[in-house]
Amino acid sequence: MRPPKDRSFIAETIAIGSELLIGGRSDSNSLFITDALGAIGIAVRFKSIVGDDQSDIATVLKAACSRAGIVILTGGLGPTVDDRTREAIAAVTGARLAHRKEALEGMKTRLAQWGRIPNKGQLRQALIPSQAIVLPNPVGSAPGFALVWRGTHFIALPGVPAEMRAMVQQSVIPYVISQYEHSKRQGRQPVMRMMFHTWGMPEADVDAKLKGLVTKRMSIALGLLASPTGVLVSLTTEGERALKEGTLTSLAEEVRARLGEWIYAEGQDTMEEVVGRLLLKQGRTVAVAESCTGGLIAYRLTQVPGSSVYVDRAAVCYSNQAKIEMLGVPAKLVYDYGAVSREVAAAMAKGMRERTGVSVALSVTGIAGPGGATETKPVGLVYIGLDGGGDEVITREFRFHGDRSVIRQRAVQAALDMLRRWLLIKKGNA
Amino acid sequence: MRPPKDRSFIAETIAIGSELLIGGRSDSNSLFITDALGAIGIAVRFKSIVGDDQSDIATVLKAACSRAGIVILTGGLGPTVDDRTREAIAAVTGARLAHRKEALEGMKTRLAQWGRIPNKGQLRQALIPSQAIVLPNPVGSAPGFALVWRGTHFIALPGVPAEMRAMVQQSVIPYVISQYEHSKRQGRQPVMRMMFHTWGMPEADVDAKLKGLVTKRMSIALGLLASPTGVLVSLTTEGERALKEGTLTSLAEEVRARLGEWIYAEGQDTMEEVVGRLLLKQGRTVAVAESCTGGLIAYRLTQVPGSSVYVDRAAVCYSNQAKIEMLGVPAKLVYDYGAVSREVAAAMAKGMRERTGVSVALSVTGIAGPGGATETKPVGLVYIGLDGGGDEVITREFRFHGDRSVIRQRAVQAALDMLRRWLLIKKGNA
Numbered sequence: 001m002r003p004p005k006d007r008s009f010i011a012e013t014i015a016i017g018s019e020l021l022i023g024g025r026s027d028s029n030s031l032f033i034t035d036a037l038g039a040i041g042i043a044v045r046f047k048s049i050v051g052d053d054q055s056d057i058a059t060v061l062k063a064a065c066s067r068a069g070i071v072i073l074t075g076g077l078g079p080t081v082d083d084r085t086r087e088a089i090a091a092v093t094g095a096r097l098a099h100r101k102e103a104l105e106g107m108k109t110r111l112a113q114w115g116r117i118p119n120k121g122q123l124r125q126a127l128i129p130s131q132a133i134v135l136p137n138p139v140g141s142a143p144g145f146a147l148v149w150r151g152t153h154f155i156a157l158p159g160v161p162a163e164m165r166a167m168v169q170q171s172v173i174p175y176v177i178s179q180y181e182h183s184k185r186q187g188r189q190p191v192m193r194m195m196f197h198t199w200g201m202p203e204a205d206v207d208a209k210l211k212g213l214v215t216k217r218m219s220i221a222l223g224l225l226a227s228p229t230g231v232l233v234s235l236t237t238e239g240e241r242a243l244k245e246g247t248l249t250s251l252a253e254e255v256r257a258r259l260g261e262w263i264y265a266e267g268q269d270t271m272e273e274v275v276g277r278l279l280l281k282q283g284r285t286v287a288v289a290e291s292c293t294g295g296l297i298a299y300r301l302t303q304v305p306g307s308s309v310y311v312d313r314a315a316v317c318y319s320n321q322a323k324i325e326m327l328g329v330p331a332k333l334v335y336d337y338g339a340v341s342r343e344v345a346a347a348m349a350k351g352m353r354e355r356t357g358v359s360v361a362l363s364v365t366g367i368a369g370p371g372g373a374t375e376t377k378p379v380g381l382v383y384i385g386l387d388g389g390g391d392e393v394i395t396r397e398f399r400f401h402g403d404r405s406v407i408r409q410r411a412v413q414a415a416l417d418m419l420r421r422w423l424l425i426k427k428g429n430a
Numbered sequence: 431m432r433p434p435k436d437r438s439f440i441a442e443t444i445a446i447g448s449e450l451l452i453g454g455r456s457d458s459n460s461l462f463i464t465d466a467l468g469a470i471g472i473a474v475r476f477k478s479i480v481g482d483d484q485s486d487i488a489t490v491l492k493a494a495c496s497r498a499g500i501v502i503l504t505g506g507l508g509p510t511v512d513d514r515t516r517e518a519i520a521a522v523t524g525a526r527l528a529h530r531k532e533a534l535e536g537m538k539t540r541l542a543q544w545g546r547i548p549n550k551g552q553l554r555q556a557l558i559p560s561q562a563i564v565l566p567n568p569v570g571s572a573p574g575f576a577l578v579w580r581g582t583h584f585i586a587l588p589g590v591p592a593e594m595r596a597m598v599q600q601s602v603i604p605y606v607i608s609q610y611e612h613s614k615r616q617g618r619q620p621v622m623r624m625m626f627h628t629w630g631m632p633e634a635d636v637d638a639k640l641k642g643l644v645t646k647r648m649s650i651a652l653g654l655l656a657s658p659t660g661v662l663v664s665l666t667t668e669g670e671r672a673l674k675e676g677t678l679t680s681l682a683e684e685v686r687a688r689l690g691e692w693i694y695a696e697g698q699d700t701m702e703e704v705v706g707r708l709l710l711k712q713g714r715t716v717a718v719a720e721s722c723t724g725g726l727i728a729y730r731l732t733q734v735p736g737s738s739v740y741v742d743r744a745a746v747c748y749s750n751q752a753k754i755e756m757l758g759v760p761a762k763l764v765y766d767y768g769a770v771s772r773e774v775a776a777a778m779a780k781g782m783r784e785r786t787g788v789s790v791a792l793s794v795t796g797i798a799g800p801g802g803a804t805e806t807k808p809v810g811l812v813y814i815g816l817d818g819g820g821d822e823v824i825t826r827e828f829r830f831h832g833d834r835s836v837i838r839q840r841a842v843q844a845a846l847d848m849l850r851r852w853l854l855i856k857k858g859n860a
Contacts, residue, residue: 019655019664021474022464022623027457034452044451045486049477052651056475056497063493067486080637082653160656162832193452207510221482223512225449234449288746294732295725298746302724305800305834313752315745316718316728322743322786326756356752370735404735 007152008180011037011044012068014060016076016085017159018051029074029164036168038193040177042070052076057088065152070176075159077142079121085156086127093149095129103127103134103143110141135171139163146175153179192237194252197265199230199417206231209258218247228402228409229271233259264420271416272300272307278423279310284359286419288314289327289348291339292366292382296412312358317348327351338374340365342383346393349385360388360422364415368404382411386418394422437582438610441467441474442498444490446506446515447589448481459504459594466598468623470607472500482506487518495582500606505589507572509551515586516557523579525559533557533564533573540571565601569593576605583609622667624682627695629660629847636661639688648677658832658839659701663689694850701846702730702737708853709740714789716849718744719757719778721769722796722812726842742788747778757781768804770795772813776823779815790818790852794845798834812841816848824852 013030020027027049034044046068050060057076064071076085090097103126107118118126118141125142128134135144135155140163146155155172157164198206203226210233214222223234235251256263265274279286288297298314301307317323320334328351329344337343348363366382373379380400387393396418400410443460450457457479464474476498480490487506494501506515520527533556537548548556548571555572558564562577565585570593576585585602587594628636633656640663644652653664665681686693695704709716718727728744731737747753750764758781759774767773778793796812803809810830817823826848830840 017653017655018651018666019653019662021477022461022664022666031452045481045483046490047451047479051475052653053475059497060476063496066493067489079634080654082651221448221512223447223449223482225447232449234452236448236452290725293729294741295720295728295744295746298725298748299723299729302746302748303835303838308748308802311724311748313745313747313749313756314725315743315756316725316732317743318728318732318738318741319743325785326743326745355755372738405733408733 008069009042010068011042011070012046012064014048014073020049021051033072052082052084054084054088058092061092065150070153073156077158090129097127099126100128106136107141137163139166194235195267196233196263198262199264201262203231228406229413272304275420276304285310285312287312287352287356287358287361289352289363290316292368293364293408293412312356340367342395345383345385346395349387349393353387362415362419368407380407384415438499439472440498441472441500442476442494444478444503450479451481463502482512482514484514484518488522491522495580500583503586504594507588520559527557529556530558536566537571567593569596624665626663626693628692629694631692633661658836659843702734705850706734715740715742717742717782717786717788717791719782719793720746722798723794723838723842742786770797772825775813775815776825779817779823783817798837810837814845
């Protein structure tokens with residue numbers, strides 16, 4: 001096994017907190033740090049999560065030191081005795097903890113803005129290891145710090161996302177750049193990553209379509225990740241190796257050519273942002289009639305700032321009565337075909353569009369399970385309708401697999417993708 | 431620094447996959463493993479995430495071996511050349527990789543059920559390190575395996591959640607129990623954890639209320655974790671140490687006594703499940719009128735299987751016109767007070783209840799930002815209304831901090847909690 005040859009440009013994140021071991025939160029802090037460091041050419045190659053136990057933290061710190069040149073710790077800097085990051089770093093590095101003037105003053109200034117003075121717990125937050133640089137916290141009370149031990153930079157930040165983010169941007173990135181100024185001048189390039197979000201094609205088919213695209217010599221990694229909302233394709237440059245001019249761009253072009261309209265978004269873009277931009281550009285409005293998806297289509301559409309311009313309304317018609325009253329679905333239709341049917345999906349979309357006068361109405365009805373299945377209608381059966389004011393309402397049938405939550409997520413994604421493809425056609429016709 | 435004295439009962443999870451470093455998924459696999467091992471007395475104290483680089487995986491394996499007696503790896507067992515877990519384990523442990531008969535046969539049997547035969551990539555999945563035990567995969571094609579190196583058990587599983595879960599239950603837990611049978615007989619007890627979900631009280635206040643509750647000698651850790659949906663309080667027994675009979679139970683009682691109705695749920699329970707059970711027990715139905723929350727209240731309520739019994743419908747009235755048409759909010763009210771006002775919140779709840787005849791209607795109107803603020807109405811201002819058919823509609827004003835997504839999440843939680851507290855009072859009166 002070769003050890004990493006030069007660990008200077010290898011980073012590791014360590015999230016500290018016993019709740020993180022059991023809590024089930026996604027570690028958004030480490031992703032933010034990964035992006036911020038990647039932009040200046042430093043790859044996060046390891047992530048660790050550890051509880052509040054001081055000796056466990058020490059173990060993780062030592063392992064990180066052996067393989068990474070930059071170690072960013074989040075959490076464990078709070079005011080309670082549970083917060084052991086300071087003590088663990090001091091113990092591992094042999095530093096002494098003492099109240100630091102600039103840390104105290106920053107904290108006092110901040111608390112004074114809120115009309116408060118530091119309490120005993122908060123005063124603990126001004127304990128900084130000897131030789132560490134204090135990193136001010138422009139948002140909260142706990143300062144961070146940075147120190148070098150055995151050639152590795154250890155940077156400790158609070159775990160509160162808003163504080164961590166502000167400190168990464170204002171202090172950590174400038175600190176790392178200043179430490180690496182020399183190497184940077186030697187022409188090191190940032191880590192680059194392109195992401196392509198696809199929907200509707202199984203992972204094996206995406207894999208087959210991309211076969212032979214990336215070769216070993218390119219210094220680019222091709223990644224596929226399947227989830228309920230589709231398959232994510234990524235191209236990532238390998239931070240330490242030089243990349244041939246234009247390689248990434250031409251590979252991206254090839255991914256686009258091979259996957260075509262199965263790609264619904266790139267980079268940090270989301271399905272709802274893509275759909276929102278198309279609606280906005282075309283001056284169209286949308287309304288949604290949801291049954292089994294329970295409001296998630298509306299929620300996702302309105303997650304985009306400014307969406308009030310094109311989202312008119314949504315009706316979550318869980319009961320049959322609601323479908324009839326809110327959308328004017330004929331009771332006979334529900335009786336004859338059942339609430340989960342192509343006919344009812346069509347009537348829901350049509351009713352919504354006619355009642356609101358929006359450009360396009362989207363509807364979903366289905367069986368998310370675990371109950372509600374019949375002999376002819378299994379869990380996962382979903383009908384989606386789209387009424388764009390043409391002669392006929394477009395309807396599609398889907399049979400999704402997974403549990404209740406997965407089926408609902410897939411149904412939402414399928415509905416939004418149907419709207420996206422319809423808007424793309426309209427755009428083409430315009 | 432003391433190294434862990436006895437690492438036999440310490441576990442580590444390692445999630446393998448470059449996409450996990452950049453992808454932003456929550457690592458639900460490791461949480462499942464944490465629960466499953468916790469139930470048999472083994473604490474997951476470390477979690478690592480590493481990319482598909484063989485040498486990086488090896489580095490992580492070695493660090494894990496030094497601190498954990500059980501290491502469970504997920505991912506990197508797929509059919510593509512990106513999948514490097516097998517090779518990394520073989521290289522680190524000095525094992526040879528060879529096609530194993532039982533692995534091949536299990537795979538062939540499974541694929542035959544789908545009318546397929548193994549392709550070249552899938553055949554790679556039957557490569558198993560010498561001396562490892564094959565762990566059959568009852569759901570997918572890739573088998574897992576377990577081997578012992580330097581006293582640590584390494585267990586490799588596929589990363590696909592459904593496959594990983596089935597294998598943990600059917601193979602990993604029995605394997606670990608059989609390995610630990612001897613120690614278990616010596617009276618080792620399972621790790622126990624109790625969780626209390628609170629809403630509406632700042633973390634510092636929760637901390638203050640719980641002051642002095644847990645002392646060092648109790649062998650129980652008290653954890654607090656703040657998030658947009660409230661503060662999670664947890665009590666976790668420390669796996670290696672014996673616990674005094676009844677300690678956890680009496681501590682839990684004390685947490686309940688100190689936090690009272692601020693606790694909205696315990697354990698794996700969610701707000702929507704608690705609210706759903708109250709509605710069901712009381713035979714009440716609910717309808718929701720949402721503006722800034724965009725459908726998330728309805729989505730969360732309907733996330734509970736069987737919720738169609740008590741959720742009648744929801745209206746997402748994003749435009750003023752929708753509020754007037756769907757809920758009968760007087761246009762004059764919107765004009766006089768603005769859409770974001772106590773008056774409109776009340777009219778939305780009242781309109782929804784009267785139009786539907788449900789027992790209780792909930793409404794939300796607010797400014798989620800980043801746009802939409804005025805001189806008198808800042809981003810984060812939210813009004814929630816509740817009409818339970820009494821003389822007056824209950825309304826409350828909130829001023830939330832955070833970005834658009836956080837404000838929306840807090841507004842949803844506040845609305846559901848208002849409904850919960852209202853139902854609790856009704857229950858008390860019944």
